[in-house]
Amino acid sequence: MSMQFQLQNAPVDIISSVRFNPSERYSSFLLASSWDTTLSLYDTSVENGRLLTRVDCVAPLLDCCWDELGRSAFIGGLENRVRMVDLESGRCNVVGDHDDAVKSVLFHRQSGLVVSGSWDRTVQLLDCRTNGRVHISRQPHKVFSMDMAGNLLVVGMAGRAVHIYDIRHMAEPFQRRESSLKHMTRAVRCIPTGEGYASSSIEGRIAVDFFDASPDVQAKKYAFKCHRAAEDDMDAVYSVNALAFHPLHGTFVSGGSDSLVCFWDFKARKRLRQYPRYPGPVQALEIDSIGSALAISYGGDVEIGLEGNTSGNNGIVIRSLGPGEGKSKV
């Protein structure tokens, strides 16, 4: 059985994003951005985790990501800016500026560019070396979630719009799509092989789509229901807040407001397993680069009330994954 533990010194507010260090050597280093305005760096290789550093920012953070080497982080949030945080010195510089909150930041390894998506309906490419904006790409809607595989950037937006860009040609979307789900997009994550992407909605559903536009590939796309609970004669439909792919097995995990995390084999269209309920709605998920650990951030009020309270019940659980865990059984 795999083990799991709570990270000590977790941020006190909702944790918006958890990101493992991309490098193999430091794959146990976890970044966590939180609504309590902090960016925390943990070493999850020790039991209960160790808080290595914590950077206090000016506004609640909505996303964070690592740079190429895993020495710095990029953060975005309600400050409307993208900042680069030097995790050793704690210094942080503004590298990008938006007109509204930055919902998503990504780092593109090949080009060394930071991609930031914001509620101001733009996606920007930023070069942190020159502190310059390389490109600004207007979107029809607020950006809710982004992910990249290779050079393909998937931008999930409001209005159920999904634009797929080739990051080298940002002038025009490579593909314009509409979400396969009927409700608001919550998260998009790319299949590591680059063949497609999974997206989740607030309505207990996950869709798997493929980039290849040929009809026989498109015929493979599908959506399925998940994160629902039978309540009397009704199904309570929970939002699927987070997705994360397993880097090796190609399977993915989903986390919902029902406080559950499930492993899915999207090729076999099967659920591999479901983990025991976590103490709060799952807000973010991430599997480390070597597929040995799953980070689960939970907390916040269930999205029903949304009275914006700073609920104390927040935390990060690190679940170590066994070698076969999350592996397709087919």
Place this chain on the structure above:
Amino acid sequence: MGSEIVSFDMFEHQKENIQPLLEGHSAAALAKAFRLEAMNVSRDKQVPKRDEFEKRIEMAEDLDDPLEVWLEYLRWTHETYPQGASAESGLISLLERCATQFQNASHYANDPRYIRIWMEYIRYNDSPSEMFSFLMQRDIGLRLATFYEEYAHYLESIGRKHQADDVFRLGIENEARPLDRLRRRYSEFLQRLEANPPDPNEPRSPIMPVFRPALATLELASVERDANPQQQQSHQPIQPETSRPRAKMSIFIDPDGGASGPADRLGGWESIGTIAERRKENTIDARPWEGETMRMSQPPSSATRAKLTIFRDTGTEVPSQQPQFKIPALPQHSIQGQKVKREEKFVANMNAVYPEGDAEEMSFEELRAKARGLLRQKSPNNVQQSPTSVHRVVASLASSSTPGADRSAVVERTPLGSSRKAVLTSAHREQPPLQPLAVQTQPNLDSPINPRRRPASPTMTVHTRAATDEIYSMFNQPLKCDINEVETQGIPDSSDEDEDDNDDEEDDDDEDEEDDDNDGNGDSDDSDEHEHEDDNSDDDGCQLSQQGRVYEDDSQVERGRDYVIEQQQDINANNKSSNGVYRDHSNDLDGSSTASQNVPATPHQDRAPLVAIERYGIAMMTPIVEATESIATITRSTKSKHNKILDNFDENVESSPFVEHPAPRRDDNTTTDIKQLSPISNDVCFMDRTNLTAIWTRKPIITDLLVNPMDESIRNTILENVVPSLQSYRGYFHNTQLRLGRSEALKRNVKNRKNNTSSEDVDIELQGSVYRLRRELGEGAFAPVYLFEIMDSDESFLEDGKSRLRAIKMEHPPSAWEFYTMQEIERRLSADADISIPKDLRMRALDSVIHVRELHMFGDASCLILDYNDQGTILDLVNLVKADSIKSSSAPVLGLDECVAMFFTIELLRTIEALHETGILHGDLKPDNCMVRILPGNESLSMARLSLSDTASKRQSSRTILSPYKASGEQGWLTKGISLIDFGRAIDLTVYDHKRDVQFIADWNTSAQDCAEMRELRPWTYQVDYHGLASIIHMMLFGKYIEITTDSQPGHGRRKHYRITQSFKRYWQQDIWRELFELLLNSVAESLAGIPDGHGESTTPVKTFPITKRLRNCRAKMEEFLETNGERSGMSLRTSLQKLENLVSAERRRAGI
């Protein structure tokens, strides 16, 4: 057929089940059929017969008249199955087979037997007109009158009388046999037609459909038909003119024109098909389900469709518009097939996610940000401003505040700031790469007045509408600060324009005319204070600090403020300790100078507004209630003996009230008169401002909506701003220039006593009374409680003259808070004005709170003198019972008897109810903060406190319990109860903005005994007491500390559901207890129980909060139970109480008290 005579009785009761036949039924056959049925003989018996027929039919080809076999078969079927067509009889399929078998046999085409088969078949068919047309087309039965009669009859029955007429005429024309009968029928028909003329609107299409190949010349056909209606009635199809060229439009013509020949000849109608064939749309082929996708259909209801686009799995069709929700409609999915789709319920707030109107959908993060007031802020102009500049700003701000600034500003506490306290204090906070920005919840107006307030550094400006409204409302108030500003402004202050809610109240306190210039209001500059003369500075410090809260424009400034405040507070403390806020002893107090005394002890009902007008030249928005009530009736003549202060306080600043020798060193000559130093006479202020309504409606001192109630600055602000001032409270003695010192001596002495190394007595003299230390009651790092005995005192001061023992709580550093809240409780509960709480309830609540006597504030400590209750706490009681049970029997009894627990619960509930009604939260309810009073002899407390004559007599009359439980307290039950202590964490709600639902945040380390909201860092209000109640009750019932668990399904509903881990004993009143704990632990959820969920974003719990009423109901239930069942067998409240009394007295004796 049948030889015997058949009685109709045999099938009389079945006659409805007999299908009428043209030729009639054989009675014998019917009898046989129904006899078989009555005998319940399975029709399977008929199978051999049927097989025989089938065999014969097979071979019928060779017969001369194959139809004969069919007819026999049919006749048999009719006899065997008089009910007619059914799945069993297979009649329809038989008819069908027969009819189709011979449809091409020309020799049968006009055979009446064959036609009759057709006619029967048509009767079972869905579309007879089609069948007739088919027969006409195929030349079947056209020579037989039967055909025309049936056809006409059918047409007439469906109201096509013209067509029926046509049919008859056609039949006559065709000379159908028997022609006479046909003619007769036709004439009958015409008679009916005359009597019942046809509807002129009835369709008149030809009886025989005109057959025409696809895309043939329509015009021609219709022209021909119109020109020659007779022809089209012919059964011969019109030959299409396929080759006619059209000039305008080239019509596609099948190149192989001849191919349509045979079809034309037959009218393209070779077979009518079977009924099953014609119904094929309605049947589904059986297929394996595997791999099938369930198609979801549109919901039939158009009402929901208009609002909500329904998801379809195909994913190809996409609604053109955003799905919009007006109501959180449940998508009515349905799966084709037998399984009914379950209804779905969105757990998310769909109203919020899809706002009404054209607004774009909102993600959860946006909603969260919106709820926190962080959404859609403008990015500051100065983008590249590095965070270090924030530091500089802070530094400059801090330095700009001069040391003389006496103002203590209370910074807005924000949810973020508060809840992040732990983070902020952690080590890396020291050198934060980014300055934390405490985000304000209700700040921030881009002031139209003062552009200076614009932030100089990158900040986040938060605009919530509520905040903006509030600030505008503040600006709408008269700007009384103007004069001061002009006069005193030294350097620009970022907070100059800020208005303060407390200004109004402050006016009441500002009695000092001479200090008009300097009289700060909240907006005057920090730096101006040091310019004042010394003797005023104390006063200013005092008053200015009342200004308290300053609205900050941006958080940088605020943060700067934070530092400033810390400095200022230090300064304040220094000033106070060195000068003594209340030490105007140097003044020669004569009649004229009393006016300038800061002591709010001047009779001046109408002065405060007057002063205000004088001062500002404008009418002030002074709360009238406050202005008139506070000082209105104060007379300075009253002098009470205990209001004395030692003269040598002036001379010897470092002197201490400790008495070095047991003998009191009290000299009446050295006491100064009350007129000079006593803050206020007790009786007077005691009578004032007792109107609870006024208390609830007065302006809040703290307007933050999220407050840490333990915060020193908050408390100080409250204490400095209360009206009437703290100094006016009876028993308040302020000697901050004096040091109590000797706390070490006390500790040492206590220690020595414990070790039985008796040392000399330690005496302390407070206000003329000498108290001698007896022992330590409660330990504590900051507030140990000692038991003192009054050694020498004016006997009249000991009001009841009963107990000479006092509990004295020494607090380091000094704090007046507990005194304030306890005094307020007494004041409000004993208030005589119109308040919602019945007087009886108030008095009993008053009895249930420990009586506070005096507070002595010293420079280093404060002494809170309380009545001493020697009966122990609930915790002691539980322990006593446990120990006793161990002694007497082997099995330890955990908890008190249920009836006793219920009795104390009632007392607790009543007390807390009264406290809450008066706006006080205890804040720290736990078993060791709840003393019991069950011993006789302590009953007259409230009599001494309140001279409420009507009930006093009732009380006096009964000092011992005379009867079974009386909820009203009669018969001596008043004397039993509880006594709450330790109001150190009490909260006076009325000084907060309770109208706007102030909530509190705890910053201390929480334990399992703290309420769930605290532990989860959520804001709370009354919950703290509810949880405290639950913990005490739990302790009484189970003898254990409360343990709370949440239901395992967090997603179950909106909120977590808390419950205790213990389960109630079987014989307890489980319903009552369960309901009580349910209420106490889930107070918010319970209060929302009646309110539909998801009602917009602002589901503020406080609207139906507190749940006082429901607790009252709960209490009523318990009282009723105790009154009716309190003395039943198996439990006797009186016996149980008596047992406890004995235990307590025994314990007291043991302790040697």
